[in-house]
Amino acid sequence: MKKRYSFLILLFLFGCTHAPAKQDAVFQNAPIHALLAGCYTGTMTVQELEKRGDFGLGTLDALDGEMVVLDRIFYQIKPDGKAYRLGGDATSPFATVTFFKKDQEFSPGEALSYKDLTQFLDERLLSSNLFYAVKVEGRFKTLKARSAPRQNKPYPVLTEAIKDQKVFEWENLEGTLVGFRVPPYMEGINVPGYHFHFLSKDRTIGGHVIDFQVEGPRIEAGEGRKFMMELPENEEFLKFRFEADTREAIATVEK
């Protein structure tokens, strides 16, 4: 009997010291500067990322398409605009994920473009100094998106790699925008402002969003007050050279 108690007590203490706490944080596995500089080697697996979030976006090893995470499933959007479920061992060099928790919701009656949506949210979200995870479901009358093609080593910088991007345009498509509004002081770490990836309702189509016209949007926003970043351990990251003036580069890669 004493042995059983000892075992259970040891089990409890093990749980105390090794319990993986569910991170209530916006999580990243690299700063945006690393991606801009051409650090495209995947450093964290989907299996590791899914412990940090069930919602988010990013890219994949070798910049092989866009990544979107929705309802705990990780998808790759290839340059054909099609979405493919990722296996647990797929890797990402840059991903922003969180466990989505709705704090505010809106159902504006009118149709919104990308610009309209950002203005709508800027007038209603509590503070420009907090993170927001933003989800928008609706009927996309038009949607313009892109996906970047797989790169070969030696990797070019992101502004060069993006020149090969494939752009798709769809009409009358139901689906979800998955993204974040990032505070302006995060400039070296992520892209300030709005960034969305798209996934169709049937989960077969997606991409990095350039523009849209969405009807009947149902918008959910979740505040993020914690931010966590784990830096890569590979040579590529340890050696990349920081370039101070990247605002133009960021504007280029986002559009």
Add this chain to the structure above:
Amino acid sequence: MKKRYSFLILLFLFGCTHAPAKQDAVFQNAPIHALLAGCYTGTMTVQELEKRGDFGLGTLDALDGEMVVLDRIFYQIKPDGKAYRLGGDATSPFATVTFFKKDQEFSPGEALSYKDLTQFLDERLLSSNLFYAVKVEGRFKTLKARSAPRQNKPYPVLTEAIKDQKVFEWENLEGTLVGFRVPPYMEGINVPGYHFHFLSKDRTIGGHVIDFQVEGPRIEAGEGRKFMMELPENEEFLKFRFEADTREAIATVEK
């Protein structure tokens, strides 16, 4: 017997879900931009900060002096240059702390100035893209430091508040430099490069370091590959206005 087992199992599950994991991260409770903008209201207590680190630096509520954390003790350096142990309920609007873990150590034979030390470390630390916690013990032939005086509301921006700083110069003093080397991409969140606070061996004197000449330095550096930030919840933080070009402001407040 079954009730006892049930209790122990519940205890284990509680441990699993509520265990406070020791954060192996560099932790901050606000971005530097908030401090630059005049957000001086303390948002996290010493009692909360000591769960995030036993080493670091920062400031205190109302910018009331400099804070230095060494060997788990939190100190306030007042404008008289004297160090006072802080109680658990003292608050800080901006602190950078970590649990210090030595990864590299050096004992250069020669005396070093601030500039010499930064060059010495830049040649030896693994990567400019990682965080480093840096501790330097030695005999300070000369040391120039400052402490900022308590501010009144409405709080001025940091470049204005710093004009009231008191500067001290000491000679032949044993003590420790407590600080960090921050990667360049962290520009909006912290101050890139080196930042040290000083604490004398007898723990009675300290300040934000401006320059020094240290003899027989014993240097320890700990890599930081994880970064965590928890944002304040007060009106002051939610409303502060981000100013895009702060490099000049940061240079001013550091020196």
